[in-house]
Amino acid sequence: MMVNSSQHAVGQRAHLLLRALSENDTHCIQFSYFLYSRDGHSPGDLQLYIRVNGGPRGSAVWNVSGSHGRQWHQVELAVSTFWPSEYQVVFEASVSAERRGYIAIDDILLLNYPCYKVPHFSRLGDVEVNAGQNATFQCVATGKTTETEPFLLERRNGVVVAASSIQRLSHKRLMATFQVAAERGEQDLYRCVTESTRGAAVSNFAELIVRVPPTPIAPPQLLRAGPTYLIIQLNTNSIVGDGPVIRREIEYRASQSPWSETHGVGSLTYKVWHLEPDTEYRISVLLTRPGEGGTGAPGPPLVSRTKCAEPMRALRGLTATEIQPRQLTLQWEPLGYNLTRCHTYSVSLCYRYSTPAGGSAGNNATVRECLSVERNQSHFTLRDLPPFRSVHVRLALDNPEGKKESREVTFQTEEDIPGGVAPESLTFTPLDDMIFLKWEEPVEPNGVITQYEISYQGIESSDPGINVPGPRRTVSKLRNETYHMFSGLHPGTTYLVSVRARTAKGFGQTALTEITTNISAPVFDYEDVPAPLSESESTITVLLRPALGRGAPVSAYQVVVVEEDGSRRVRRSRRRRRELGSGSDCFPVPASQVEAQSKSHYYTAELPPSSLPEATPFTVGDNHTYNGYWNTPLDPSKNYLVFFQAISNFRGVSLLTCQ
Structure with a gap:
């Protein structure tokens, strides 16, 4: 082939294609080229390509340009491509911008022995690596060559990679090492090339096989969950990537934790041990194929949570930080996951105390209650407790898997002022000048009763001579004295009586009651009965003196006559005093006129108190009527006893005294 550059345009090309060759042994292609112009300008470029199995030409394996004198130059080409593969040599001449001179090729020979001027490459083998690793190609050249x-x-697409290192194996052998990043897109055919002015050497194409490490398509399947373990099935029947799978592993971590662990798995099911209760874990399967970097990315994760475990133990450190009469402020150790072993838990504070049930048997009722405590709280205030009472408290830590209760701790609330003495417990016995009062201890003593305070004051009296309200008096009683005898009181007087108990905290509420003393019979202010003032055949005149009311004013005066046989005389009786129905010598108030005229005595007059403001004479037998009673004239032949009696009526009670 000859090209006259002066007759062609810049950049025009001429090609010479040899027939396809498929050789079984080492051989050498030899040819001569001519590049010359008279003025020394370059006539163009001469390039040589090796196309394998009808594929792309790739990059030029040898090229020359410029003017090399008016002579032929011999070049050798060592192609290490053998049957059943075939290759084709393509010569390309391109015209330069100077467009002067000649480009020629001649004497193309196929020699059945190795080249002398250039080396031959040993067979380049395929390289299989996993994606993400570096593939190493080693090109071994035998023959005339240097490290320079x-x-x-x-690469088949023409991209070339420089050698990372060159090593001389012997005086005739060199090894060039190449590193290729083996990503998925880098899978292709590669060959070794070296060139010099003497020619070029080209190896066979070797394949870079990039394997994708396997990854499961589906996440593991949960078979069973426990507090500290998860049993899974690997679920690796379907994968993305290349096999074979030579190792299976599981990678797991807590969802909220940065650390992870990897365990080798020898079966299709696996039990992941030593997990934390009630914790979410992400578990993925790792598959590994042969070769470095053969472990694929983790498969889709199984997101699963372990079950709660029973609380580690009961809560400790239950103490009272503040004790008051009606409340307790309690605290205990802080709560932590290592104690609850579950994120879903509750803390209950349970307490009990006894309270009087009422009745005469003295039985006690027990109050029990459990209160819920807010999460993350380690203190609580119990309110509305009874004072000075033993309160038994315990803590309960509960989660879905179990419950732990602490030992019961007893606290005692402080004393408080006592409750009031029950008004219905106040019982009393009134007399005319005394009252006996009795009471019971308060139902809610709220502590130790140290004393009772009793106050009393006259507030009302039926006796006009008594000044009311009177002075208020106070008496203190010992704790075991629940009674008192009031003395020196006024008859017929109402007293306001109060009773209250006391503890170390003070007095409690006051119980009030009103008690009225009984009235007394009226009294006469003289000892001896005076002698009659005068007598006639049918009358006797006596001196009547007023009586003094005690607790109630005198309601009426009565003159009673008792007949005796014998000559008439007046017998003076001694002063007598009687309460109705007592059986003394005084005479009861008659219920009718018939009763007023009995065989033994008769009522001869009834006088109102207003008629007797002072000592006044009265004639017995003057034949007059006094308040319905006939003052019958006396019989001169009979003896008479004349009685004078005073009557006081108060609230249905009648008392009288006589003389």
Whole structure:
């Protein structure tokens, strides 16, 4: 082939294609080229391509340009491509911008022995690596070569890679090492190339096989969950990537934790141990194929949570930080996950105390209650407790898997002022000048009763001579004295009586009651009965003196006559005093006129108190009527006893005294 550059345009090309060759042994292609112009300008470029199995030409394996004198130059080409593969040599001449001179090729020979001027490459083997690793190609050249000559690794698309290292194995052997990043897109055919002015050497195409490490398509399947373990099925029947799978592993971590662990798995099911209760875990399967970097990315994760475990133990450190009469402020150790072993838990504070049930048997009722405590709280205030009472408290830690209760701790609330003495417990017995009062201890003593305080004051009296309200008096009683005898009181007087108990905290509420003393019979202010003032055949005149009311004013005066046989005389009786129905010598108030005229005595007059403001004479037998009673004239032949009696009526009670 000859090209006259002056007759062609810049950049025009001429090609010479040899027939396809498929050789079984080492051989050498030899040819001569001519590049010359008279003025020394370059006539153009001459390039040589090796096309394998009808594929792309790739990059030029040898090229020359410029003017090399008016002579032929011999070049050798060592192609290490053998049957059943075939290759084709393509010569390309391109015209330069100077457009002067000649480009020629001649004497193309196929020799059945190795080249002398250039080396031959040993067979380049396929390289299989996993994606993400570096593939290493080693090109071994035998023959005439030096370390200074360029060694290249050419990809089928023409991209070339420079050698990372060149090593002389012997005086005739060199090894060039190439590193290719083996990503998925880098899978292709590669060959070794070296060139010099003497020619070029080209190896066979070797395949870079990039395997994708396997990854499961589906996440593991949960078979069973426990507090500290998860049993899973690997679920690796379907994968993305390349096999074979030579190792299976599981990678797991807590969802909220940065750390992870990897365990080798020898079966299709696996039990992941030593997990934390009630914790969410992400579990993925790792598959590994042969070769470095053969472990694929983790498969889709199984997101699962372990079950809660029973609380580690009961809560401790239950103490009272503040004790008051009606409340307790309690605290205990802080709560932590290592104690609850579950994120879903509750804390209950349970307490009990006894309270009087009422009745005479003295039985006690027990109050029990459990209160819920807010999460993350380690203190609580119990309110509305009874004072001075033993309160038994315990803590309960509960989660879905179990419950732990602490030992019961007893606290005692402080004393408080006592409750009031029950008004219905106040019982009393009134007399005319005394009252006996009795009471019971308060139902809610709220502590130790140290004393009772009793106050009393006259507030009302039926006796006009008594000044009311009277002075208020106070008496203190010992704790075991629940009674008192009031003395020196006024008859017929109402007293306001109060009773209250006391503890170390003070007095409680006051119980009030009103008690009225009984009235007394009226009294006469003289000892001896005076002698009659005068007598006649049918009358006797006596001196009547007024009586003094005690607790109630005198309601009426009565003159009673008792007949005796014998000569008439007046017998003076001694002063007598009687309460109705007592059986003394005084005479009861008659219920009718018939009763007023009995065989033994008769009522001869009834006088109102207003008629007797002072000592006044009265004639017995003056034949007059006094308040319905006939003052019958006396019989001169009979003896008479004349009685004078005073009557006081108060609230249905009648008392009288006589003389």
